[in-house]
Each structure stands twice: as C-alpha cells, then as structure tokens.
C-alpha cells in the first residue's frame with residue numbers, strides 16, 4: 001500500500017481507502033483498498049473499492065478522496081490514469097468519480113469528470129492528480145487538485161461543483177515558487193483554529209537547514225484564504241513530520257469536530273528496495289493524529305482513542321540516568337511512553353541522552369538527544385537492515401535548557417515520537433523482528449528521567 005485515500009466518516013464509521021497493489025509488494029496496478037473502523041485504530045478490511053478496469057484508468061486508480069452526497073451515497077473522487085502513445089507512451093491523468101454505499105462502488109458513466117481541457121493554460125496534462133474534496137458551507141462541493149507547469153513546478157487548482165459530478169475551474173489556490181520541491185502531490189486544505197492550512201507532499205525537495213530532508217517530503221503551510229479570489233496566502237511553513245517515513249497525509253473531520261490526519265508511513269526513495277521483498281506485506285499507515293495550531297505552528301497528538309487501549313501504567317520518577325540501564329516493566333513492541341528528561345544540574349547539561357528500543361542481542365534502534373545542540377535523532381542503522389539507504393534523521397527541537405518531553409508510540413514496525421507536546425513529530429519504520437523487545441537508557445553526563453509506560457492493545 002501507499003497513500004491514504006478517501007479518509008472520511010460515512011454512515012456511522014470511519015472509512016480509509018488506500019493506494020493498493022493486490023498482486024505484489026511493489027508499486028503497480030493501483031487499486032483502492034478499503035477498510036472501516038469505529039475508533040480509527042481497529043480496522044476491518046472490505047473488498048477493494050476500485051480496480052483499474054476502465055479505459056480512462058487502465059494504468060491505475062491513483063489517489064483521491066471521499067464525500068457523502070446529499071442523496072446519502074458515498075462519492076469517491078480519484079485520479080484515473082491512462083497511457084497513450086505506443087512505445088513512448090505517456091501517462092494522462094484525469095479526475096474521475098465512483099459512487100457507492102460504503103461497500104460497493106460504480107464508476108460514473110461520464111468519466112472522466114475533469115481532464116486536460118479543464119486545465120488553465122500552460123499546465124501539464126501528465127501531472128494532474130490527487131483531488132481532495134470538501135463540502136462548502138454555502139452548498140455544493142469544492143476540491144483541490146495538484147498540477148504542474150511545464151517547468152515542473154507544482155500548482156494547486158480549485159474546482160467547484162453543485163452535485164459532485166460536474167466540475168468547473170475556480171482558481172489557482174497556490175503555486176510553488178521553486179523553493180519547495182517540484183510537483184506538489186496529495187494536497188489537503190482546511191480551516192483550523194482560525195487559520196487555513198495547506199498540506200502538500202512535494203517531490204524532489206532541497207533541504208533547508210534541518211527542514212525538508214526527505215527528498216519527497218511533506219509541507220504544512222499556515223496562512224489565510226481569500227474567498228473572493230480563491231487564493232491562499234502562506235504566512236509560515238514547516239515539515240509535517242521530521243522523521244524518515246511519512247508522506248501523502250490526508251485529514252478528516254470527526255463527528256465531534258476534531259481534525260485528524262493519517263499518513264503513509266514510508267518514503268519513495270527507500271520503499272522500492274527494502275531487502276524484505278519476500279514479506280507478504282509492504283507499506284503501513286501512521287497513527288491517526290489530532291491537529292491544532294499553537295504558537296503559529298502545527299501541533300500533533302496521537303488520537304485520544306489510543307488511551308482506551310492502554311494497559312496498567314509502569315511509572316518511574318526522578319530516575320538518574322548515566323550508564324546503560326533498563327527499568328523493570330519497561331519493554332515491549334506495542335508500547336506508549338511518556339518521557340521527561342532533565343539535566344541533573346541545569347548549568348551542566350548532559351551531552352547526550354540515548355534510548356535504545358526494539359533491542360535484542362544483535363539489533364536495536366536509537367532515539368538520542370543532544371541538549372547542547374537541541375538535536376533529537378532517530379537512528380536505525382543497527383536495526384538489522386539489509387540495505388544501505390538512509391537510516392537516520394535529526395530534528396532541531398526548541399531549546400528548553402536541556403529539558404525535553406518525548407511522547408513515544410512504539411509499534412511492531414514503527415516508532416512515532418511526539419516532541420514537546422506535539423510541536424514536532426518524527427516517524428520511522430523499523431523492520432527488526434518483533435521478538436526484539438528490549439528498551440534501555442543511557443546518558444553521557446547525568447540526566448534525570450520521569451517515565452510512564454503503557455502496553456498497548458494488551459500486548460502483554
């Protein structure tokens with residue numbers, strides 16, 4: 001699997017569709033896989049919702065979104081891709097519609113609903129994809145779609161529709177001035193805490209200091225939307241995730257009004273060659289995360305439903321950490337840990353705090369913090385990988401005089417670290433066998449730690 005698609009609430013449950021190749025663990029022949037959930041954490045698979053079986057989507061049913069129509073049916077708006085041109089065939093990308101009842105979907109007989117004729121002048125028909133739909137408060141629907149200019153720079157287009165089937169161009173919402181990568185994939189656009197937020201997943205980004213290190217990365221822009229002109233004015237931008245594996249996120253609004261995001265927990269540069277091609281699965285989703293804006297930044301928290309699946313807390317306060325140590329009851333591979341780290345003597349902050357996890361006699365991964373530089377690092381180079389691709393990523397965190405608060409969700413094949421109350425998040429996959437359950441701590445210099453650990457989903 002790759003991108004989340006059609007992440008939505010429909011007829012009393014959450015729906016998550018996703019880019020899906022049923023035939024292999026490599027990307028090909030994109031279908032829409034489909035799963036449903038009542039709590040955003042336990043998912044039941046349904047039959048694939050879309051297969052690339054029509055002339056206009058024979059090369060793939062690419063990413064898109066879902067919406068309940070006024071008549072109660074569920075509409076899927078997706079990118080249909082076809083190839084044309086013999087030996088030098090090119091992909092033509094169009095927007096298409098299917099409607100269904102939450103289980104079975106029929107493609108619309110007049111597909112595609114948007115094609116190259118609907119593009120403003122100067123845009124490429126080969127990169128026009130990933131529509132994200134929402135309902136307008138004043139009636140009708142709007143969607144944002146990724147496109148690009150001939151010079152490869154991403155452009156985001158808004159289209160309007162009264163019924164979800166007939167669409168018309170409204171405006172250019174935002175344009176890449178060349179700073180943030182090239183093509184902008186998988187846009188999402190929504191109001192949040194009095195601002196407007198634009199998510200894009202740009203291809204081929206250049207790093208800026210400690211920001212934007214993933215090549216194909218994620219960007220959150222926070223700003224204002226001009227309803228009249230249909231233009232977004234960004235005031236601030238940041239990476240959505242500072243780890244290694246996070247891309248193409250999509251959000252929904254829960255019935256109780258929370259903006260929740262889920263992302264593909266992978267990265268295109270490493271997903272094609274993992275050394276684990278013999279596995280029966282490849283690709284996974286992040287935890288759903290609740291979003292808010294604080295101090296002009298995007299904050300993320302694991303969805304609160306997770307707290308329903310905690311075991312008994314294992315708690316330690318004021319633990320001095322120096323030589324490598326373990327704590328009784330602190331181990332496992334589906335665990336939540338709330339960790340506060342402080343220098344023992346504020347005038348003399350420790351040089352480095354290290355937590356090893358997914359550890360056995362041979363393998364482990366590391367989360368380490370250097371307070372002098374305010375750098376938090378994820379490192380999986382000793383995790384038992386068979387490939388020499390990127391294994392570490394650093395994140396510059398706020399300087400809090402040597403203190404840091406880490407909320408860690410460790411799962412069988414991943415770690416998600418919510419830093420300083422969700423001000424930043426680092427996500428990485430780890431392929432170490434789940435029997436590696438050790439967790440240990442060490443500090444070069446003296447640090448003091450409070451830790452609360454819960455097993456999740458009755459792991460133990």
Ligand code: FRU
Pocket residue numbers: 002003019030062063079129130185186247248
């Ligand atoms: C992003 C993406 C989308 C596209 C899909 C194809 O990861 O490239 O732009 O719709 O994957 O699977």
